[in-house]
Amino acid sequence: MAAVMSQVAPPPAASRLLLSGNEAVARAVWESGVRVAAAYPGTPATEIIESLARYPDLHAEWSVNEKVSMEVALGASMTGARAFCAMKHVGLNVASDCLMTMTITGAYGGLVIAVADDVGMSSSQNEQDSRFWGRFAHIPVLEPADSQEAYEMAKFAFGLSEQYETPVLLRLTTRICHVKGLVCVGEREAHEPAGFIKNPQRWVMVPAHAKVRIPGLFQRDETLRGVSESSPLNILEAGSDRSVGFVTSGPAYMHVKEAFPNAPVLKLGLSYPWPPEKVRALAAMCDKLLVVEETEKILETEIKAAGISCHGKDVLPSMGELSPQVLSPAVDRLLGKPVPPPTPAAAPPKVFPRPPTLCASCPHMGMYYTLSQIKNIIVTGDIGCYTLGAGHPWNALDTTICMGATMGVALGMDKGRGAVDKNKRILAVIGDSTFMHMGMQGLLDITYNHGNVTVLLLDNNTTGMTGGQATPASGKDIHGKEAPKVDLFKIVEALGVPNERIKVVDPYELPVLFKTVRDEIKIEGPSVIIARRPCVLIEDFKPFRPYLVEEDKCTGCGNCIEVGCPAIHVTRREKVIKPSGREVELAFVNIDNQACTGCGLCVQPCAPDAIQHVPRRDIPIHIVKTSSTS
Amino acid sequence: MSANDITNILVCGIGGQGVMTATEILAEAAIAEGHDVKKTEVAGMAQRGGVVTSHLRFGRKVLSPQIEPGTVQVLLGFEGAEALRWSHYLKPDGLALVNNAKLVPPVVELGLFDYPEDPTGQMRAAGHRVVSFDAMSIARDLGEVRLGNTVMLGAIADYLPFAPDVLLACIVKRFARKGEQVVDANRRAFAAGREAVARQLATPPA
Numbered sequence: 001m002a003a004v005m006s007q008v009a010p011p012p013a014a015s016r017l018l019l020s021g022n023e024a025v026a027r028a029v030w031e032s033g034v035r036v037a038a039a040y041p042g043t044p045a046t047e048i049i050e051s052l053a054r055y056p057d058l059h060a061e062w063s064v065n066e067k068v069s070m071e072v073a074l075g076a077s078m079t080g081a082r083a084f085c086a087m088k089h090v091g092l093n094v095a096s097d098c099l100m101t102m103t104i105t106g107a108y109g110g111l112v113i114a115v116a117d118d119v120g121m122s123s124s125q126n127e128q129d130s131r132f133w134g135r136f137a138h139i140p141v142l143e144p145a146d147s148q149e150a151y152e153m154a155k156f157a158f159g160l161s162e163q164y165e166t167p168v169l170l171r172l173t174t175r176i177c178h179v180k181g182l183v184c185v186g187e188r189e190a191h192e193p194a195g196f197i198k199n200p201q202r203w204v205m206v207p208a209h210a211k212v213r214i215p216g217l218f219q220r221d222e223t224l225r226g227v228s229e230s231s232p233l234n235i236l237e238a239g240s241d242r243s244v245g246f247v248t249s250g251p252a253y254m255h256v257k258e259a260f261p262n263a264p265v266l267k268l269g270l271s272y273p274w275p276p277e278k279v280r281a282l283a284a285m286c287d288k289l290l291v292v293e294e295t296e297k298i299l300e301t302e303i304k305a306a307g308i309s310c311h312g313k314d315v316l317p318s319m320g321e322l323s324p325q326v327l328s329p330a331v332d333r334l335l336g337k338p339v340p341p342p343t344p345a346a347a348p349p350k351v352f353p354r355p356p357t358l359c360a361s362c363p364h365m366g367m368y369y370t371l372s373q374i375k376n377i378i379v380t381g382d383i384g385c386y387t388l389g390a391g392h393p394w395n396a397l398d399t400t401i402c403m404g405a406t407m408g409v410a411l412g413m414d415k416g417r418g419a420v421d422k423n424k425r426i427l428a429v430i431g432d433s434t435f436m437h438m439g440m441q442g443l444l445d446i447t448y449n450h451g452n453v454t455v456l457l458l459d460n461n462t463t464g465m466t467g468g469q470a471t472p473a474s475g476k477d478i479h480g481k482e483a484p485k486v487d488l489f490k491i492v493e494a495l496g497v498p499n500e501r502i503k504v505v506d507p508y509e510l511p512v513l514f515k516t517v518r519d520e521i522k523i524e525g526p527s528v529i530i531a532r533r534p535c536v537l538i539e540d541f542k543p544f545r546p547y548l549v550e551e552d553k554c555t556g557c558g559n560c561i562e563v564g565c566p567a568i569h570v571t572r573r574e575k576v577i578k579p580s581g582r583e584v585e586l587a588f589v590n591i592d593n594q595a596c597t598g599c600g601l602c603v604q605p606c607a608p609d610a611i612q613h614v615p616r617r618d619i620p621i622h623i624v625k626t627s628s629t630s
Numbered sequence: 631m632s633a634n635d636i637t638n639i640l641v642c643g644i645g646g647q648g649v650m651t652a653t654e655i656l657a658e659a660a661i662a663e664g665h666d667v668k669k670t671e672v673a674g675m676a677q678r679g680g681v682v683t684s685h686l687r688f689g690r691k692v693l694s695p696q697i698e699p700g701t702v703q704v705l706l707g708f709e710g711a712e713a714l715r716w717s718h719y720l721k722p723d724g725l726a727l728v729n730n731a732k733l734v735p736p737v738v739e740l741g742l743f744d745y746p747e748d749p750t751g752q753m754r755a756a757g758h759r760v761v762s763f764d765a766m767s768i769a770r771d772l773g774e775v776r777l778g779n780t781v782m783l784g785a786i787a788d789y790l791p792f793a794p795d796v797l798l799a800c801i802v803k804r805f806a807r808k809g810e811q812v813v814d815a816n817r818r819a820f821a822a823g824r825e826a827v828a829r830q831l832a833t834p835p836a
Contacts, residue, residue, distance in 0.1 A: 018657055018667065122672045146668070146695075179670040179695040180657065251695075258694040325698050348699075349752065351715040352743035354644065354735045356678030388678065393740050561739055566679055570739045587741070 005053035005060075005478055013187040021176035024147040024183045025114055026051035028154035029084045032110065033191030034058055036076035038069035040437060041466035042088030043123040044177035045116035049086055050469075053478045057188070062469055062478050065403070065437040066091035070098045070113065077111040078203060080194035082158055086114040089128040090402060094438070096133070099167070101205050103137040104213045106165035109193055110158030116172040119294045120321040123465070125383065125400060127319055129296035130171050134272035138217040140224050141169045141272035142233070143250040147181040153233070153269060155186075160227075166220055171271075173294060175251040175321060225273040233269030236278055238285070244331055245286030247279060247299060247310070252292045252322050259324035260331070274299060276306050283308050288334060290315070294322050358388050360567040361543070361599035363460055363533030366507030367429070368394035369563045369601065370514050377425045377521065378413060382406040382439070384431040385464040385535075393564045397429065406430045407442020411451040425521035429456045432488060433463040433471045440495060446526050447496030454520045455497075455528040458507070459488055460535040468538045492528045501527035508533060510604045536597060544598030546614045549590045553610035556586025560602040560611065567595035568602060636689035637665075637791055638697045642716045643708025644733055645679050648779040652706070653684035655783060655804065659790070659797040660688035670695040679735065683716060704789050706782060709733050710762070714749035720758050726750075727785045727827060729765040729778070761785075763826040769819060777819035784823020794824065 010030065011017055019027065026048050029037060037060045039049040053060040063069035066087040076083035087095060092115045099113070115133070118124035134141035142157055144150040150172065157168040201209050228234055239245075241262040248256050249268040256265055266282045268274055283289045291300040291312035300312030315330040316322065329339045358365050368389040371379055381387055381397035382405060390397035399409055410428035417424070428446075430439045435457055446453050463469040470476040475485030492502050501523070503516050513531065520527045534540035560568055574586045591602070593614050603611045639656060643649040650671055657669045665688035672683060685697045702720045707713025707728040720726060728750050738745050746752060750762040763785065769777040780801055787794035798820050805812050 018654075018661060018669070120672070174672070175670065175695065178672075179668055180654075181668045181692075181695070182661065182666065254694040255696075321696075323696050323698065324694055348718050349714050349756070351711050351746060351749075352735070352738055354679070354681045354712075355737065356645070356680035357736050359678065385678065392737055392742060561736075564736055566736055568739065569734055570741075573741070585741070587739075 005050055006480065007056050008054050010055055010188075011185065013185060016182050016184050018180050019147050019151070019183045020047060020178055020180045021144065021147050021150040021172055022047035022178070023051045024151035025086070025154045025170065025172070026055070027183070027185050028151045029112070030055040030058065031186055031188045032155055032158045033082050033189045034084050034110075034158070035081040035191070035193065036073060037061075037084040037086070038063045038072040039086040040064065040066050040069055040091060041463050041469045042066070042091050042116075043466055044118055044174040045086045045088045045091075045114060045172070046466045046469070047177070048114055049478070052084075060478055062463075062471070064472060066095040067098055070095040070102070073111060073113070074098065074102050074105075077107045077109040079196045080109045082110040082191045084112050084114070087116070088124065089115060089117045089130050090124065090126065091115070092130055092133060093128075094403065099133065099137050101210075102167055103139050103217060104205060104210055105203055106213075106216075107161045107167050108165070108197075109191070110161040111167045112154065112157040112161060112170055113167060114154070114170045114172060116174065116177050117295070119173045119175065122174055125402065127295055129294075129298060130169065131272060131298050132296070134169055134171075135298075137167075137169075138221050139167050139169055140164075140270060141171050142269060143171050143271045144176055144269070145249075145251055145253040145267070146176065147179065147183050149269065150176055151183050151185070156233070164220055164224060164227075166224075171250065173251055179251075221273055224270075225275065228270045228273050229275040229277050231270045231275075234275050234278055235267050235269075236282055237265045237267065239264035242286045243335060244288045244290050245282045246290050246292050247282065247303065248292040249299070250294060252294050255322050255324050255327055256292055259327045268299075271299070274302065276308075279303055279306070279308055283310070290331065290334060292316065292322065292327065295319055355391055356388060357391065357566055358385065358564060359536050360565050360595045361536045361541075361597040361601070363507040363531065363535070363599075364389060364458055365564050365599075366510060366513055366533075366601055367456060367458060367531050368396040369605075370510065370517055371396035371427070372562065373514065374517065374521075376423060377427055378421070379427045379429060380406040380410040380413065382430045382434050383465075384434050385460075386429060386431050386458050387465075389429065393562050403434055404430070404438025404442050407439055407446055407453075407455070410453040410455075411442070411446045411449060414452050415449075425454065426452065427454045427456055427517075427521065429458065431464070432457065432459040432461065432473055433469075435488070436472055436486075440491065443492065443497070443526075443528070444495045451526050452524055453526055454517070455526070456517075457488065457492070457528055457530045459530050459532045460538075461532075461540055462535045462538045464535045464537070468535060488530060492530070497526050497528050501525065502530065503527070504530045504532055506533060507531040508599050508601060510601065541597075544600070545616070546593040546596035546598045547591050547600070547603065547611050548593055548614050550610050550612055551588070551590070553608050554588050555608050555610070556588045557607060558587040558589075559605040559607065560589060561587060563602045563605065565596075565602055567592045636687055636692060638702045639686040639704050639706065639786075639790075640697055640702045640716055640719050641684040641686065641706045641708070642712045643682055644712060645682055647682070647708045649682045649684050649708055652708075652779050652782055653686050655800050656686055656786070656790075656797065657688070658800040658803075659792065660686070662796055662800060663792045665689055666692045668692040668695040681712065681715070704786055706786050708765075708782065710749035711746055714746055714752055717753045717756065717758055722757070724758065725789055726753055726758050726760045727782075727789070728753075728760060728762040729782060730762045731764075731766060761827050761830045763830070765823065765826075768822050768826060772815065772818055772822060774815060777815060780816045780819035781823040781826070784820035784825075785827045787820065787824050788828065794820075
């Protein structure tokens with residue numbers, strides 16, 4: 001379980017360890033003498049801070065959101081301490097307000113931001129290229145190509161940050177974060193903070209002070225361009241086949257080397273500011289220059305703007321991961337060679353999709369089953385496991401945008417709707433962790449602006465989708481130690497929701513839940529229904545006695561299937577003609593009692609009482625899954 | 631391509647089955663043999679019962695962590711339909727070792743999609759070498775369903791470019807702190823996995 005990160009003795013220096021990129025960064029951060037490391041969980045970056053929390057001699061924390069994590073890191077840097085924050089790509093959007101001014105104050109103690117782009121969108125609502133932030137904020141960008149490089153570049157980043165007084169962006173992607181490779185690790189070096197030096201011209205960013213410092217950003221860009229020209233992180237490999245030369249960075253480098261082992265390659269480790277002379281040197285030695293970058297056309301555009309002719313997104317895709325399989329035909333096209341058609345053997349067989357789904361006994365199922373039974377509603381959604389409520393069989397969410405958006409979107413719908421939507425009720429779904437991340441402000445906006453929205457606060461006492469991290473409402477810190485437990489009811493009340501309009505319900509109690517939702521949506525004004533049950537993947541969850549289906553009683557009505565539990569399976573289907581003449585398909589079911597944890601959600605819609613507890617003597621030994629991925 | 635000296639192993643299944651752990655142990659064995667190793671998976675939301683694939687590449691020097699379709703020497707499938715889903719990753723002479731579990735997702739229960747008829751049969755029809763066995767029954771017969779993953783590792787043990795004992799040693803190391811009884815149970819599960827495949831496969835290991 002990811003929830004508790006107790007500290008253990010780190011493996012000794014000179015060990016060769018099989019580490020993911022995330023674990024490698026964590027090791028490097030610890031070795032660099034960092035005192036403060038902060039993050040909000042987000043795939044694919046979550047494990048960086050999870051790993052760091054196991055190391056001694058530093059403060060690691062789950063911050064309430066990425067902006068706060070960056071501010072915490074900045075504050076530590078101001079005292080001269082080495083500091084670190086990690087986030088996924090969309091987290092940097094949240095933190096960018098801090099970033100765009102902290103680049104002006106600059107770093108004092110080494111300050112490194114790891115940002116993980118979910119290239120290929122394995123677990124994100126969009127795909128973004130965080131290299132843009134380097135340009136926007138005038139800060140250097142480092143791009144490792146595997147775990148060993150992630151480790152080395154993270155260590156290098158702290159020195160670079162201190163030498164040039166700049167925050168440094170360590171750009172990772174899913175294929176760096178979650179790939180394991182061998183890493184040779186070293187010792188921790190202590191870095192005693194030099195101490196905070198009062199200097200309003202530097203730390204108090206008012207117009208008069210910012211005006212003095214901003215020219216320094218442009219100067220820093222130029223200085224770092226010089227560093228980039230001479231940096232061993234930017235290597236020009238001469239190669240022997242000069243038909244195409246490649247400029248590349250990050251994991252794309254490995255694909256280039258795999259597909260074209262003999263080609264000249266300029267590998268950019270310090271990819272912003274990039275070295276124009278090195279690119280010119282490469283261009284001079286090959287017939288064609290191809291920029292291979294995931295995902296956006298950034299280097300290509302800038303290289304062209306520098307007057308160097310090159311190719312890139314004219315033959316390569318602008319979204320998704322690159323691979324040798326993508327590169328080879330692209331280069332064929334570039335060279336005017338015929339592209340061989342894909343062989344039939346390489347075509348993927350047709351198999352049903354297996355989308356992620358809610359776990360057996362997931363408390364969210366109770367809410368989504370309820371919502372699927374109510375007509376004339378619009379339900380705005382948010383980011384978390386509960387986004388899966390948009391899928392089958394519930395189809396119960398109408399929007400998902402970004403962390404906390406459910407509130408503002410619901411209010412906007414309420415205020416913007418015309419006659420056609422007048423009779424619809426608007427509900428906003430949000431999880432407990434997302435609520436504390438960015439949802440509280442939105443709820444305040446609803447109450448302040450007389451919104452007519454019923455908020456469904458799904459409180460499972462954890463950050464579920466990323467593997468069960470603690471939150472301020474779970475009463476535990478990152479190490480599993482006791483922490484002040486904030487009361488969501490009181491927060492909601494303090495944000496302006498009248499006490500009598502805040503209801504706490506058990507999402508396993510379907511009739512009560514259904515009635516509460518029905519009642520609340522009828523009343524004008526804001527209300528909040530807190531549906532409270534622990535996530536089935538955290539320690540707080542205790543399984544109940546599992547259920548089975550008494551075969552002779554099952555009428556095949558299929559009501560239980562609509563609950564959406566993955567432990568319910570159809571054993572046979574049968575078509576029958578109803579007395580009304582209508583043909584219906586019956587689905588007879590059983591319950592996988594190894595997976596069933598006895599929440600009882602399926603029992604409630606079962607008309608013939610066919611779902612009964614497994615007799616005590618037959619109860620299997622339950623293995624509650626503890627594997628976490630993020 | 632420099633794939634000649636690289637071994638590509640693809641392990642697939644669904645979230646919660648232990649795919650990633652099994653691949654981790656295979657990676658440890660390859661490291662013990664002195665190989666460079668890369669292991670990657672896409673499993674962002676896998677603990678919600680989604681598809682999990684773990685790519686393991688090892689050899690003198692591994693560059694790209696991703697396996698290309700048509701280049702897998704051994705596919706270790708924890709579930710029938712999942713093995714079929716990724717079978718195009720196999721080399722023409724590649725070998726698929728498939729646990730014949732059938733895990734049916736809600737979208738199939740709802741009648742929106744069909745579960746494929748005889749997934750391993752379809753793979754054979756496509757020309758692949760396939761061995762299927764019931765790892766969970768084998769584990770249950772040994773007295774503990776949790777041994778299923780070790781049965782799976784036993785199944786692949788004779789089709790790796792190093793001795794089965796290297797892999798077994800890594801498994802033993804994992805369970806050492808749980809005591810001699812657990813270690814012995816895993817040894818038996820490993821042996822049972824090896825036997826389940828050897829019994830069906832007349833051709834000697836690659």
